[in-house]
Amino acid sequence: MADNNPFPGENNTGHIWDENLRELKNPPPRWWMIGLWASILWVAGYTILYPSWPVGQEPTQGILGWSQIKEYQSGLEKVAAKRAEFEDQIKGMTVNEIIADPGLTQYTLASAKVLFGDNCSACHGSGGQGNPGYPVLADDDWLYGGTTGKIAETIKGGRQGAMTAHQSILEPDELDTLANWVVQMSETLGKGGSEEGWALFRTKGCTACHGQAANGILAEMPNGDVVTVGAANLTDGIWRFEPGGFESAKHTIMYGVNQPGVAETRNAVMPAFGSTDTGKLSEEDIKKLVVYVHELGGGK
Structure with missing residues (x-):
């Protein structure tokens, strides 16, 4: 095929298809080669600095010692440090004292929203509006009473009417x-x-x-x-x-x-969230949920 090359002097391989389709031997553009070598250098640098190649059950650690878990834990520590001021106050206060402090009430409501979503919303709805067969918590109708003491009693010990x-x-x-x-x-x-x-x-x-x-x-x-x-x-x-x-x-x-x-x-059964057998929620978690539920329904 190369002996019958219809394009003599052209920098091609001599492979011709359909009379004029051929394979050239021109070098890649300079910008492309610069990008190729830059990417190779970047990969080499990354693998030296950060965890990269799998070795057994763990990757190479990298000389910086960075990891996603460490970054996550660092983030948790920063959040905990910001919360510490409020959490320390809440530990030494009753539910009624927390409700009497507008700033602490707002913090507790924001903090307890996740607790409510994880433990209560499946039955009572994400906003306390209730699901079929379960009580509404966003009104002022209380089967066992709506004071903070009664709400705490309900959450801790559960209910089975x-x-x-x-x-x-x-x-x-x-x-x-x-x-x-x-x-x-x-x-x-x-x-x-x-x-x-x-x-x-x-x-x-x-x-x-x-x-x-x-x-x-x-x-x-x-x-x-x-x-x-x-x-x-x-x-x-x-x-x-x-x-x-x-x-x-x-x-x-x-x-x-x-x-x-x-x-x-x-x-009509509500589980006990403060039971020593289940240990599902701590005293502080229950305290926050009492505030949250009390404020949802305008507790008495």
């Missing part, structure tokens, strides 16, 4: 009367409710949990705490189990809450 299944206790017409009464109470914010419903509410033992006024409160303490077993307030428009209404109320009355052996019972 109970309501008796009345399917075998009440007659069908009594079930309907009570379910309708619950709806009437919700619609009138406790100002209505049929006489028949009130009579059943009192004679069938409902007051033992829901209170004489049907608001879920058995007694109020001087410090603002309430005595309650977690029974729902029947005098507001908030439904513990959605979607609410007659059928929902009847279902709860019939099958109860957390009743062993009752297949259709409502399930």
Whole structure:
């Protein structure tokens, strides 16, 4: 092929295709060669200074001793140093004292947001708005009371309410009367409710949990705490189990809450986050979450 080169004197290899396509032997542009050698030098320098080549289970360390883990740890130390001023104050303060300090409250809310997202949002929603079957934390309706003491008690020890299944206790017409009464109470914010419903509410033992006024409160303490077993307030428009209404109320009355052996019972269990068995959250973490939850719902 080279003997029949139709381009004599041209700096080509003699490989010709389709009559005029050929392979030339021109050198690369100077700028390209400069870039090539510069990149080679850069790689050589990088491998000397930084971790690079795998040797067994670890890479070469580099003469600078830099690593991503060290940089990460350095960042954590800087963040911890900035937080230390606030964290040291929080350790020696009660929840109410923290809430009384606007600056510390803002810091605690920002700090606890991650704690809430990691431990609470799966059930209660990222903003405390609640998920189906779980209580809303962004309102002022509290099953066990909304003081900081009660919120701390709830987070530490968890909650597992109970309501008796009345399917075998009440007659069908009594079930309907009570379910309708619950709806009437919700619609009138406790100002209505049929006489028949009130009579059943009192004679069938409902007051033992829901209170004489049907608001879920058995007694109020001087410090603002309430005595309650977690029974729902029947005098507001908030439904513990959605979607609410007659059928929902009847279902709860019939099958109860957390009743062993009752297949259709409502399930309502909150785990204990301060348990010594689980050790899930520290005292300081719980303190921050109490502030966060209290401020979400305008706790009492």
